[in-house]
Amino acid sequence: MNHEIRPPARYAVIFTSQRTATGHAEYAAMAERMEHLARLMPGFVDVESVRGNDGLGITISYWTDLAAIKAWRDEAEHREAQMRGRSEWYRWYHLRICEIASEVKFSPES
Known part of the structure; x- marks a missing residue:
């Protein structure tokens, strides 16, 4: 059972993408780094x-909040990853920012 205390999410950034067939190892390393930074x-x-x-x-x-999303968008290493994504790793992507109106959780282990 996880009792981690964290602020409630009010916004979701949904990033849907289609990868190219190249650079899998570099992409994986960058994705791991981006998650760490985020x-x-x-x-x-x-x-x-x-x-x-x-x-x-x-x-x-x-x-x-939206200010946090903007700060993440503008973070220097994330900007570099965005450029590499467009030039090397993605055939296409679609980004959506949504306000969360409601959230329901279910876990039989809780």
């Missing part, structure tokens, strides 16, 4: 990420 940012709450064998992926990061 977790250090004020206003960060959590992240969930999945990627299929076909390269289609969805990453959802949760934030307390």
Whole structure:
């Protein structure tokens, strides 16, 4: 049972992408680094990420406010990763920022 105390998420950044067939090791290292950096940012709450064998992926990061999302967007190493993503790692991507209106959790272990 996890009793970690953290601020409630008010916003979700939904990043849907289709990977290219190149640079898997470099991409994985950069993705790990970006998650580490995001977790250090004020206003960060959590992240969930999945990627299929076909390269289609969805990453959802949760934030307390829009200012925190903007600060993450503008973080220097994240900017570098964004540029490399457009030039090397993604065939396409779609980014959405959504305000969370409601949240329901279920866990039979709790």
